[in-house]
Amino acid sequence: xxxxxxxxxxxxxxxxxxxxxxxxxxxxxxxxxxxxxxxxxxxxxxxxxxxxxxxxxxxxxxxxxxxxxxxxxxxxxxxxxxxxxxxxxxxxxxxxxxxxxxxxxxxxxxxxxxxxxxxxxxxxxxxxxxxxxxxxxxxxxxxxxxxxxxxxxxxxxxxxxxxxxxxxxxxxxxxxxxxxxxxxxxxxxxxxxxxxxxxxxxxxxxxxxxxxxxxxxxxxxxxxxxxxxxxxxxxxxxxxxxxxxxxxxxxxxxxxxxxxxxxxxxxxxxxxxxxxxxxxxxxxxxxxxxxxxxxxxxxxxxxxxxxxxxxxxxxxxxxxxxxxxxxxxxxxxxxxxxxxxxxxxxxxxxxxxxxxxxxxxxxxxxxxxxxxxxxxxxxxxxxxxxxxxxxxxxxxxxxxxxxxxxxxxxxxxxxxxxxxxxxxxxx
Numbered sequence: 001x002x003x004x005x006x007x008x009x010x011x012x013x014x015x016x017x018x019x020x021x022x023x024x025x026x027x028x029x030x031x032x033x034x035x036x037x038x039x040x041x042x043x044x045x046x047x048x049x050x051x052x053x054x055x056x057x058x059x060x061x062x063x064x065x066x067x068x069x070x071x072x073x074x075x076x077x078x079x080x081x082x083x084x085x086x087x088x089x090x091x092x093x094x095x096x097x098x099x100x101x102x103x104x105x106x107x108x109x110x111x112x113x114x115x116x117x118x119x120x121x122x123x124x125x126x127x128x129x130x131x132x133x134x135x136x137x138x139x140x141x142x143x144x145x146x147x148x149x150x151x152x153x154x155x156x157x158x159x160x161x162x163x164x165x166x167x168x169x170x171x172x173x174x175x176x177x178x179x180x181x182x183x184x185x186x187x188x189x190x191x192x193x194x195x196x197x198x199x200x201x202x203x204x205x206x207x208x209x210x211x212x213x214x215x216x217x218x219x220x221x222x223x224x225x226x227x228x229x230x231x232x233x234x235x236x237x238x239x240x241x242x243x244x245x246x247x248x249x250x251x252x253x254x255x256x257x258x259x260x261x262x263x264x265x266x267x268x269x270x271x272x273x274x275x276x277x278x279x280x281x282x283x284x285x286x287x288x289x290x291x292x293x294x295x296x297x298x299x300x301x302x303x304x305x306x307x308x309x310x311x312x313x314x315x316x317x318x319x320x321x322x323x324x325x326x327x328x329x330x331x332x333x334x335x336x337x338x339x340x341x342x343x344x345x346x347x348x349x350x351x352x353x354x355x356x357x358x359x360x361x362x363x364x365x366x367x368x369x370x371x372x373x374x375x376x377x378x379x380x381x382x383x384x385x386x387x388x389x390x391x392x393x394x395x396x397x398x399x400x401x402x403x404x405x406x407x408x409x410x411x412x413x414x415x416x417x418x419x420x421x422x423x424x425x426x427x
Contacts, residue, residue, distance in 0.1 A: 046203070049202060049203055050203060052202075053137055053198070053199045053202045053203055054199065056137055056138075056140065056141045056144075056197075056198075057137070057140070057194065057197040057198070057199050059141065059144055060140045060141060060143070060144040060197055060216070061184070061187070061188065061197075062086065063086055063144040063147055063148050064144070064187075064216050064217065064220065065085075065180065065184050066085045066086035066087065066089060066148075066151070067086075067147060067151065067217075068180055068183070068217075068220070068241060069081070069085050069089040069090075069176075069180060070085070070086070070087055070089055070090055070091070070151055071241050071243075071254070072176050072240065072241045072242060072243050073089070073090040073091070073243040073244065073245070074089045074090065074173075074176050074177070074180070075087075075088045075089020075090040075092075076088075076089070076090035076092075077090075077169065077172075077173050077176070077243075077244055078173055078177065081177075086148055086151060086152075087148070087151035087152050087154075091154050091155075091156035091158075091249075093153070093154060093155045093156065094155060095155065095156050095157065095158040095159070095249075096155055096156070096157045096249070098157075098159040098160065099159070099160065099248075100157070101157070101248075101252065104155070104157040104249055104252065105252075107155040108154055108155060108253075111149065111150045111153045111154065112150060112256075114146055114149060114150065115143070115146040115147050115149070115150045116260070118142055118143070118146055119142075119143050119146065120264065122139065122142065123139070124136045124139045124198075127139050133201045133202055133204065134198070134201075134202050135198070135201075136196075136197070136198030136201050136202070137197065137198030137199065137201070137202040138198070139198065140196075140197050140198055140216070143216075154253075156247070156249045156250075157247060157248055157249025157252070158247050158249060159247065159248070160247065160248055161245055161246070161247050162246045162247060162248060162250075162251060162311050163245075163246045163290060163293040163311065164244065164245055164246075164293055165242060165243075165244050165245075165246075165293060166292045166293045167239075169244060172239075172244055175235060175239055175240050176240040176241070178240075179224075179232070179235055179236045179239075179240035180236075180240060182224065182227060182228060182232070182236075183220050183221075183223065183224040183227075183236055184220075185227075186220075186223035186224055186226060186227040186228075187219065187220045187223045187224075189223075190219075190223050190226070191207055191208045192207075192208045192209065192210040192211075192219075193210070193219065193223075194207065195207060195208065195209050195210045196210035196214055196216065196219055197216075211267055212267070213265075213266045213267050214267040215261075215265050215267060215268065217261070218261075218265055218267050218268045218271055219267075221233065221236070221237060221271070222271060224236045224237075225275070230281070233275075233282075234281050234282055234285060237282050238281070238282035238285040238286055239285065242286070251314070251315075287315070287316075290311075290315055
């Protein structure tokens with residue numbers, strides 16, 4: 001009987017608890033299935049975002065490396081690299097007429113503005129307000145596309161030729177390729193690169209942050225500096241990016257680009273200011289190469305002494321202009337800071353003046369209150385003194401009256417005393 005009862009209780013308990021367990025199991029299974037669906041959906045979106053972010057970043061890096069190769073005419077010097085580099089790696093379009101500087105600027109300024117205006121006006125901060133976390137990625141993609149268009153449509157000025165580097169072509173080619181590969185490797189390996197390119201913000205990832213207001217070309221130089229040190233930086237910026245044959249068009253385009261970089265890039269000015277020795281060493285290296293090239297050409301009769309002096313003076317003027325651009329921007333920044341400081345001081349003075357006027361008004365009110373209070377005290381004091389004086393005068397008058405009227409008072413007092421016995425006798 002007991003066994004049957006226990007069995008019945010157990011059976012009832014099982015029949016009572018099984019539906020709840022089944023419901024819980026169904027709910028948990030349904031909840032896990034929803035979580036799996038959400039995770040799969042997020043994974044699909046994430047894979048899509050990852051593909052877009054890295055595709056845009058890869059295109060930006062490719063255009064940046066191609067621009068460095070294009071500046072040094074690497075595609076022209078090493079033809080088998082042309083299919084691998086944007087715009088064939090050198091200015092390959094039809095040249096402008098010889099010595100026609102106006103024609104050179106007229107052909108290239110419109111396409112340069114297509115790159116410069118969006119690059120300067122549509123800043124990452126403005127794009128971030130429109131596109132959110134994808135703003136930085138879109139900014140770099142837009143800059144890469146417009147720069148690629150400029151490289152494709154650029155029309156060079158291939159004559160006159162100003163100098164030939166006094167270095168063997170094989171050594172120069174090896175230096176350009178090796179230093180470009182090292183700089184690209186350092187650029188891609190730096191974890192801050194992907195923050196600067198907008199990959200981390202687009203994918204909502206953490207990681208080291210790039211310096212504020214950093215541009216890509218300056219960051220490549222910084223990465224080359226980190227990996228190669230002073231000599232690596234000098235070899236990269238001072239030698240490898242120079243073309244073997246330097247023309248007037250190269251000097252004009254490089255001068256405009258360098259001036260724009262110094263005026264617009266705060267990070268470049270800050271970085272150059274932090275490594276003045278290496279920066280000046282690159283200028284010394286370039287000046288030495290130019291002087292040797294001009295001297296060799298003059299000795300071989302390829303150029304006259306007058307033209308060599310003109311080219312040397314123009315190069316010196318360009319170096320001074322670029323240095324002045326750096327100093328001018330710094331001077332303007334200092335003036336702006338001084339103006340802000342002056343306005344801050346003036347604002348502080350205005351605040352202090354306003355506060356002082358308030359304090360003076362409150363103090364004057366308090367002083368007036370004190371003066372009024374002290375005046376009242378003086379009035380009360382004078383009034384009490386006057387009362388005391390009047391009381392004293394009355395007392396003096398009373399004493400005089402009491403002295404003069406003593407007999408009369410005695411008579412007045414004597415009469416009642418005499419009348420009293422008379423009345424008593426009559427009674």
